[in-house]
Amino acid sequence: MSKERIKIAPEFFDIMPPEYQDLVNRATYGKEDRGWKDIGSAKELIEEHSLCAGCPESMAFRYILASLPNPEDTVMVGSTGCTSLVFPHVAVHNIHSLFGNQNAIASGLKRALTVRFPGRIKDVVVLAGDGATVDIGLDMTLQAWFRQEKFTTICFDNELYANTGGQESGLMQKGFVAKMAPVGKMFEKVRLPEIARESGCHYVVNCTVSKPSVVEKVIRNAVHVAREIGPTYLQLYTPCILEIGKNSMEGLQEMRDSEKPTERFAYKEYISEPAKQLLAEIAAKEKEKKAAAKEQLAAQA
Amino acid sequence: MNPYRVMPGPEHFLPPAAASMGIRLPNPGEGHINGVIVPEEKAYEEAARQFLMAKVPTIFPGPLVLWAWNEKAAKKATAIRHLYETLKECVTPQQHAMLIPMPDYRPKYPKINPEIEINPNHPNLTIWHNKIDCCMFVGVHCHQANLSLKIIRGGTSCYTIAMCAQAGHEDAMLSFRDASVEKIMKLAEWVRKLKGTVQVSQVVSKSGSSN
Ligand SMILES: Cc1ncc(C[n+]2csc(CCOP(=O)(O)OP(=O)(O)O)c2C)c(N)n1
Ligand code: SF4
Ligand SMILES: [Mg+2]
Numbered sequence: 001m002s003k004e005r006i007k008i009a010p011e012f013f014d015i016m017p018p019e020y021q022d023l024v025n026r027a028t029y030g031k032e033d034r035g036w037k038d039i040g041s042a043k044e045l046i047e048e049h050s051l052c053a054g055c056p057e058s059m060a061f062r063y064i065l066a067s068l069p070n071p072e073d074t075v076m077v078g079s080t081g082c083t084s085l086v087f088p089h090v091a092v093h094n095i096h097s098l099f100g101n102q103n104a105i106a107s108g109l110k111r112a113l114t115v116r117f118p119g120r121i122k123d124v125v126v127l128a129g130d131g132a133t134v135d136i137g138l139d140m141t142l143q144a145w146f147r148q149e150k151f152t153t154i155c156f157d158n159e160l161y162a163n164t165g166g167q168e169s170g171l172m173q174k175g176f177v178a179k180m181a182p183v184g185k186m187f188e189k190v191r192l193p194e195i196a197r198e199s200g201c202h203y204v205v206n207c208t209v210s211k212p213s214v215v216e217k218v219i220r221n222a223v224h225v226a227r228e229i230g231p232t233y234l235q236l237y238t239p240c241i242l243e244i245g246k247n248s249m250e251g252l253q254e255m256r257d258s259e260k261p262t263e264r265f266a267y268k269e270y271i272s273e274p275a276k277q278l279l280a281e282i283a284a285k286e287k288e289k290k291a292a293a294k295e296q297l298a299a300q301a
Numbered sequence: 302m303n304p305y306r307v308m309p310g311p312e313h314f315l316p317p318a319a320a321s322m323g324i325r326l327p328n329p330g331e332g333h334i335n336g337v338i339v340p341e342e343k344a345y346e347e348a349a350r351q352f353l354m355a356k357v358p359t360i361f362p363g364p365l366v367l368w369a370w371n372e373k374a375a376k377k378a379t380a381i382r383h384l385y386e387t388l389k390e391c392v393t394p395q396q397h398a399m400l401i402p403m404p405d406y407r408p409k410y411p412k413i414n415p416e417i418e419i420n421p422n423h424p425n426l427t428i429w430h431n432k433i434d435c436c437m438f439v440g441v442h443c444h445q446a447n448l449s450l451k452i453i454r455g456g457t458s459c460y461t462i463a464m465c466a467q468a469g470h471e472d473a474m475l476s477f478r479d480a481s482v483e484k485i486m487k488l489a490e491w492v493r494k495l496k497g498t499v500q501v502s503q504v505v506s507k508s509g510s511s512n
Contacts, residue, residue, distance in 0.1 A: 009369040009378030012362060012402060017418050020404050050410035088407035096407075 006072070006091070019048070023091040029072050036066050036212035043091075050085040054248025056209055056238040056255060057156055061086055063215040064127070064154070068092065069223055074123040075113070077106045079137065081129035081163045082240075083156055100137030102126045103144035103153060110151045123223050124151035130171035131161045134190055138170070145199040148230040152222045155192070155233070158240035166243045171235075173264065178243060193268060196233040202272040203232040208255035208265045218269075224282055225275045232275075237265040307336040307474050309458045316455040318447070319471040326469045327478055334475050341477065348437070348462050348475055349491035352388055353499040355435030355460065359399040360385050361419050365466070366440030367402055374440075380485040381439055387489040391496040401427060403438075406445045421449040425456040434502065437462040438473070439480065447472050464488070 006024055008016055026043040028034040034042075044065035051058045061083075068074050071092050078087045080099040087094045097105040106126045113122040133141050133155040141153060159176065161167040166179035170190040177184045193206040203225040205218045215236070222232040239254045241247065246254055258265040271279065305322035324336040332344030339347075352358040362381055369375040388398040401419050408422045415430035421441070428436070436459055438446050443465075450461050450472035463473035466480040477484060 007369045009367055009375055011378040011382035012367050012400075015400055015402050015417070016367065016404060017402070017414065048411070085410040088405060088409045 019089070027071075027091055028066070034066060034069075034071075036063050036216045039063070039066050039212070042066070045086070045090055049089050051082060052242050052248070054241055054251050055082070056241070056251040057082055057086070057158070059212075059251075060156060060209040060215065060236055060238045061090070063209060063212045064219055065090060065092060067216040067219040068123070068125070069220055070121055070123050073121055074125060074223075075109060077102045077109065077124065077126045077128075079126075079128035079132035081132055081156075081161070082158075083127055083129055085163075100132050100135075101140055102128045102132060102137060103140040103149070106151050106153075107144050107147065107149045110149060121227060123227060125223065126151060126153045128153075128155060129162070130155055130157045130159060131167075131169045134170040134192055142195070142199055145196060145201055145231045145233070148200055150226050150228075150230060152219075152226045152232045152234065153196075154219075154222075155235045156238045157235050158238050158243070159189070160240060160243055162240040162243055166240075189264065193233065193235055193270070196231075197270045200231060201233045201270075202226075202230045202275040204234075204268075204270040206235045206265065206268040208237040208259045210252060210255040210259060214267070221279055225271075225278060228278055229272070229274050305336065307333075307454070307472065309460050309474060310454045311456050311458060312454050314455055316451055318451065324471040326471055327476065329479060332475065332477050333469065333471070336471065344475060344477055345488055345491045346495070348477075348488055349495045350499050351435050351460050351462065351475065352437075352492055353391060353495055354502050355396065355433075356502060357397050357399060357431055357433045357435070358388055358392065359401055359431070359433045359436045360388075361401055361403050361436055361438050361441070363403045363438065363441030363445070364406070365442065367404055376482050377440065377480075377485065380482045380489075384485055384489040384492070387492050391492050393501060396501060399431060399433065401431070403441055403445075403449075406442070419449075421445040421452075424449040424453050428453060428457045428459050433459055435460040435462070437464055438470075439464040439485070440466075443467055443470075446470055 008024055022043045028038045028042045039062055045062050049058055074092055076092055076094040078084050078094055078096050079102040084096055095105060103126055106124050110124040157171050159172045160169050160178050168181035168185055172185045174188050175184050193204050196204045203222050207214060209215050218234055222234050226232045237255055237258055239251055241251050307319050307324060319336060327333050327338050330341055331338050332341050334347050366374055366377045366381060385400045392398050403419045406421050409420055413420045415427040419427040450470060453459055453461055461473045463470035463476040464480045465476055465478055469476040469478035
């Protein structure tokens with residue numbers, strides 16, 4: 001597994017747009033311990049992404065792409081919304097699905113990949129907005145979990161329909177007034193993380209993307225558990241700064257404010273028993289590997 | 302009723318798929334010019350002539366040849382670069398041969414840079430920007446090529462050539478089929494053979510050669 005799989009023909013290297021040259025030359029494919037620390041020296045997403053300046057979704061994208069454990073064998077499934085405008089800029093296979101259908105598409109895709117590539121690890125990761133996950137796509141989201149489909153669902157929760165100008169979503173807070181929802185939300189924010197747990201997800205986390213190390217940890221856990229055991233769900237707060245009236249520098253503070261212990265994005269995690277066992281095994285193996293590397297280093301010195 | 306011919310546009314906003322107008326694909330050993338089946342040799346000559354006649358003859362290599370995903374693709378890339386270098390040598394200083402990649406089929410937001418790439422969802426932008434009046438698609442998957450060729454025919458006056466690795470493209474003005482390294486090299490030979498024998502097009506339209 002390496003960059004061999006994504007080589008530009010040498011005759012055309014000079015004419016390829018620079019972002020493709022960068023994504024190939026400076027991506028971290030094949031690097032076992034890739035993670036958020038590669039951000040800055042490696043390349044996961046090009047600079048000219050299409051999100052608003054300072055949108056936390058762009059940070060979330062970078063952290064997630066840098067943390068995928070197996071990017072060359074990962075297929076991401078997106079849905080319509082602000083996120084979908086970013087996918088053309090990433091160097092990971094991805095499919096754009098009809099709004100709301102993402103978990104149905106991912107179910108078929110994961111099964112097909114398992115049949116087509118027996119013995120090879122193929123990860124499927126859904127990444128969609130709250131409107132796609134909780135409103136129009138709720139049926140597909142839940143059915144995939146009921147069926148124990150082995151892929152990860154990530155919801156970028158910005159608590160409204162951002163891409164279409166600010167309509168109310170199931171994940172919006174009660175009482176919130178948006179540009180196209182002037183009356184204010186009349187009922188509570190849907191408790192999807194709890195629903196996910198009850199619907200059969202083996203690993204569920206609700207948090208913000210303020211800390212890259214946390215995003216890395218939950219992404220790796222979610223992908224590993226989905227690969228071996230069953231569905232996993234991450235609900236990540238990526239505030240729409242445009243809709244809540246913040247400027248481009250204020251996204252991070254907004255996330256920090258919302259993750260305080262009494263707030264709605266305080267870190268919450270659910271891990272099923274089999275998932276706990278798996279994660280413990282992975283942690284033990286990593287510890288062993290690190291110890292062996294340390295010993296080797298000491299022997300060389 | 303006059304039979305339908307696949308001609309340079311601008312035809313109209315949504316030109317019909319040439320297949321729906323009765324244009325059929327060539328058999329092995331044949332090509333088509335404007336929708337009329339011709340022996341392949343004739344297609345080489347006409348493609349070379351169109352390239353040499355154009356002010357901005359351009360090759361658009363697609364993902365199937367831009368990425369060295371197998372040995373065959375790598376060899377085709379070498380042949381296409383050779384064709385481009387030949388074209389550059391054989392045109393006059395008033396002409397400007399270009400090689401512009403189609404690296405992605407995904408629509409790119411907020412915009413593509415039409416100076417350095419072409420995108421199948423709005424190929425007209427690259428054609429307009431660079432005033433391309435003759436182009437050749439190679440290494441572009443069938444569906445994306447057909448989509449693009451139709452958009453180009455609809456909104457520009459650019460002459461389109463398809464160096465197709467499958468059964469040919471009825472939506473191009475000229476199409477080869479079963480493209481191979483040999484066929485691409487042969488087209489380069491034809492360009493060299495016709496060098497200096499073709500007059501550069503004098504057509505100037507109001508908003509640039511590609512309308
Ligand atoms: C089937 C379908 N219904 C409706 C739409 C219109 N639409 C586009 S984006 C969007 C809202 C997206 O909201 P969300 O999933 O929360 O993503 P965000 O833009 O907030 O990141 C809607 C309703 C569509 N594209 N397709
Ligand atoms: S509209 Fe909101 S969610 Fe969408 S890119 Fe802008 S800030 Fe981000
Ligand atoms: Mg949203």
